[in-house]
Amino acid sequence: TRSTRPQRLLKAVQKNATRGDPQSVISAIDHFCRHSEWAMNIGDEKVVNELNPEKVLELGTYCGYSTVRIARLLPPGARLITLEFNGDYAAIARQVIAWAGLEDKVQLVEGASEDWIPRMKEHFGIETFDLVFLDHWKDRYLPDTKLMEDCGLLRKGTVLLADNVICPGVPDYLQYVRNSLSYKSCYFKSHLEYTKAEDGLEKSVFLG
Ligand SMILES: C[S@@+](CC[C@H](N)C(=O)[O-])C[C@H]1O[C@@H](n2cnc3c(N)ncnc32)[C@H](O)[C@@H]1O
Numbered sequence: 001t002r003s004t005r006p007q008r009l010l011k012a013v014q015k016n017a018t019r020g021d022p023q024s025v026i027s028a029i030d031h032f033c034r035h036s037e038w039a040m041n042i043g044d045e046k047v048v049n050e051l052n053p054e055k056v057l058e059l060g061t062y063c064g065y066s067t068v069r070i071a072r073l074l075p076p077g078a079r080l081i082t083l084e085f086n087g088d089y090a091a092i093a094r095q096v097i098a099w100a101g102l103e104d105k106v107q108l109v110e111g112a113s114e115d116w117i118p119r120m121k122e123h124f125g126i127e128t129f130d131l132v133f134l135d136h137w138k139d140r141y142l143p144d145t146k147l148m149e150d151c152g153l154l155r156k157g158t159v160l161l162a163d164n165v166i167c168p169g170v171p172d173y174l175q176y177v178r179n180s181l182s183y184k185s186c187y188f189k190s191h192l193e194y195t196k197a198e199d200g201l202e203k204s205v206f207l208g
């Protein structure tokens, strides 16, 4: 049977990237997406860098591209937990993360955000997160944000970084973080990965 796009993306990484070199993994995936097949990775243009998080939560792993982008910048001891409920994607992502040599910084959990957000404390010993990257199905951004609030996982200063707030768009989430007195929100205009369509990231700081 025909291979899947994530399988072809992984082959491109194993062919073109150097084991243990996260930047070469990122470049190999960007090249694959520009010249072979578009894929829904955040891409190389939508970037916010001034963060120095110790505890990061990523919602939506897919093939692990953004996982590698974030984890490669984490200092020793810092860690990223990434949630992916599609088993096929999770299997590919594990191999991409391993190829980048970042297994020690990343915990990939195969499961749904709504099931695992309430278990962060008892299962991972995480009290609060410094950074949450929202990039899973767009109808989950708002309910999962409220769930994280209810579970006490956000502290004064926690940064929520949301992809695709314009394309495909997340109107209910945007309205919430931009109008809630509990967040200071700002928009980083960019483009939908590997295209000229407008998109951008919304950075929202939880005020407690
Ligand atoms: C856009 S892709 C993630 C892209 C990745 N963050 C990157 O930039 O490389 C969205 C992923 O979220 C996963 N997903 C969607 N809803 C989810 C949920 N509620 N819990 C866990 N994973 C979810 C999908 O299976 C898909 O792999």
Ligand SMILES: O=C(c1ccccc1)c1ccc(O)c(O)c1[N+](=O)[O-]
Pocket (backbone or CB within 6 Å): 040, 041, 042, 135, 136, 137, 138, 163, 164, 167, 168, 193
């Ligand atoms: O929803 C799509 C989508 C819709 C239609 C076809 C392909 C992808 C998408 C597009 C760009 C993204 O950065 C992204 O995170 C997603 N997503 O699925 O979460």
Ligand SMILES: [Mg+2]
Pocket (backbone or CB within 6 Å): 040, 041, 042, 135, 163, 164
């Ligand atoms: Mg996205």
